[in-house]
Amino acid sequence: MTVVIDGGLAEGEVNAIGISFGNSNSSIAYTTGEGKAEVIANEEGDRQIPSFLSYIEGEEYHGTQAKSQLVRNSNNTVAYFRDYLGQDLDSIDPTPCHASAHPQKHESTVAFSIQDTEPETQNVVTVSEITTRHIRRLASSASDFLGKKVNAAVISVPTNFSEAQREALTKASKAAGVDVLQMISEPTAAVLAYDARPEAEVKDKMIVVADLGGTRSDIAVIASRGGMYSILSTSHDYETAGAQLDQILVDHFAKEFMKKHKTDPRQNAKSLAKLKLEAEATKKALSLGGNASLSVESLADGVDFASTINRTRYELLAGKMFGAFTRLIEDAVKKADLDVLDIDEVILSGGTSHTPRISTNLQRLFPPSTRILSPSTLPTAIDPSSLSARGAAIQASLIQEFEKEDIEQSTHPMVTVTPHLRNAIGVLVVSEDVKKGLFTALVERETAVPCRRAGVFAVPREGGNVIIKVCEGIRDIKITKKEKAKTNGKADSDSDSDDDQEEEDEEVKEKVWKVGTVLAEAAIRDVKKGGKVEVTVNVGVDLGVQITAREVGGKGGVRGNLDKPRSTENGSA
């Protein structure tokens, strides 16, 4: 079955890919010679490979084929096992496996009882073993595609993957002949996938990554500062995900079927499995088109069922669920002590992100200046399902030449744990008065030190002496209540007046800078008419600051140092 290509790989040579190992779907990606990440399709042409394994008479089926076995061979089909890896039965939620092989206790881990060798023989297969088989299949697909044996990978995992889970995954992967070079978190992988595009420029921005998957949704708020990423907050939700959207469609079609035939297809496991599979396909179709059909042969009692649904109807049915997605994201932003106004970018990742309604809801939640990166709002957006695989592939290409120890040392907390600035640092323009001057940030908050930022400032029209006042800026959200003018006279409908009432208390939120501690003042004398002044702020690792200011094209300039604060406070644990 598995074609192993041994050739073309010298001793010690590392050929690494990126793997996104999801609970519902996995994908694999590699990096082309030009450094571009590409997703690999498996033998069946799937880029989204369901994380399913199924066994019929000793034959192993993987991916889509395995998934379709949910109907007839559900007891020997293993699904949604990623989250069980490295856990014991007490700490797992077996709900997603309701329609497939059920997890059970096996020593200190979780296992499945399946007939994987021959019929009538129940074997207990641990989740690690399942994972090994899954990764082996993924690696072999990649090897087939690349023509070179894949022997290493960067795997993306959720941010709350515990040390035990990581260890178990490393072991399972190793058993499959794939060395885990590094495990990176899914949201960071998504950000990296966008940032590694050649047209991307390095900018300081605040990003929300919403990884909306099949069985869980994970939100992370990430500060991207000069190409380095720090996670400010995360939130995880196991009740708001693609499966719930499928369930809405299942319920809808089941009711429709019941109206005609008086049988509830949900009562029968087989019928339910059929309906679920079709509903998922219908949901995907609804993300692309305005209409989608669903047809199941012999759904229940031998009756065929076919029906259609349009997107409006679907959005109506799932409105509450969509609201839950929005709330979840809002919640994560709040958890990071930020406001929606602080967010520069929202990256939608994961299969559920294809849903157009979720993106439009987010457009409403965030200010217009926030870029929502999803296929329905931005034509140049990367396919959300493949984001973490691409990110992992890019990381793999970056580190595959490294020695193992090198990688370990680089990901060591001594390297990764870094002080992050609590407040922004910037320069006052227009007026040097703390109350009147406008604060212009040079270094944003949550920037990891050491860092260096520069800004080129204009001077008054006639030139002359200017003062550079460097201070800390504290971001403040200013709320002004905007009174909507009542539209009198138009007595045409009640709903109009209702709307007015709601809008009356409309609050306009604005992001403003409050000037905090003044750090230093510097003077540049006799700037030429129309000249410019360049200010560079250099923050050392001990929070000492070096400020340099000079006229662009001029000589000399001013340079000064600030002492480091007496003590650095540790983050509140």
Add this chain to the structure above:
Amino acid sequence: MAAVQVSLPLPVLPQGWSEEKDFKPIGQLSSATQRNIEPVGPHFLAHARRKRHHRTFSEDERIQAQENVKRVEDDDAGDISEPEDPLMLQRDAKDWKGQDHYAVLGLSKYRYKATESQIKRAHRKKVLRHHPDKKAAAGSSEDDSFFKCIQKATEILLDPVKRRQFDSVDEAAGVEPPSKKQAQKQGFFKSWSPVFEAEGRFSKDQPVPKLGDDNSTKEEVEEFYNFWYNFDSWRSFEYQDEDVPDDNENRDQKRHVERKNNNARKKKKTEDTARLRALVDTCMQGDERIKRFKKEQQAGKNKKRLEREAAEKKEKEDKIKAAEEQERLRKEAEEAAKAERAEGKKAKEAAKNAVKKNKRVLKGSVKDANYLVPAGEEAGAKRVDDVLNDVEAVMAKIEPEEMALLASKLNGLKVADEVGSIWGDEIKRLVDAGKIEDGDTKVLGK
């Protein structure tokens, strides 16, 4: 990173600003937060290279570094663990309307205050424990009724609309108003505050004003009661609806039940409003502050009244006094005038008498001088008449003082020449003074 381009101008250097080397350090950076950088991407690798400088880190350092990091992942919250009531575990999911959803999820101490993420975490925790697969693993029967209860509870609590409906009728979250005895025993504020806090959950306007304490100002207390008398509640009673039969059964029956439900809801809502009013009434009756404010107000009013009365009295007295004073002054003036008049009369009389006397002297003088006829001659009647007329004419013109002077000059004189010369002088003086004409006198002064 490219330099930021800022088009707004830098401020002009203030006059007199000078510093050595043109640089003046003032402050220091705020302390920093320790965070993990994601070990991902080319920029990180560059950072790692810079930071490592070929140093190797020990396990110990690793632990220390990790300890200081600000946590971004949630712990499995320990705050949502409550002992499970064995009776509750026996519940049948079909009877979900009667079940306390918060208790099922172990959130009974939070109730309406539980956040969405708390509910989600609580649900997860419960699922981890009660999933039927786990029971099967533990060897007990595959009874999943409590698991269904958990699912139902989560379904309701995670749906904002359904949750409100349940919260509306969640008796366990309410606080019974204290009886009078209780209120006395526990103290008014301590016993009533939780009642209003609990009732406040139904308010559409948040935050709800607090009952406050003995030191609350009158405005605060008034605002509090005003708020509660105009309470805008979202409480509704759909949750207690009778089940509406399925839509493919009898339509009339369905409508009937719906109507009944609607009426019941309305009735309950009215009752609830009345209940709340009664509650606020009772509270207000027992509120010592209201009594105090009334007393104070009364006292204030009385004080005002007394002040006013005193002022009035004073005014009256002042008026009377002023009138009396006036009267007195008037009387005094009158008396003075009277006295003056009397005096004047006397003087006048005296003057008159003097004038009379003087006149008599004058007349007498001419008579004594034998009407100024030369000695030895007899004065004819005409002569007497002329002389007396002249004397009369002079007397009519002359002032009393002059008359007195004249009289004093004439007094005792009997010799005609002497008297005649005095009269002559007198008439001449009078003529000179222009008081009489030269021809007015016929005899005297000739």
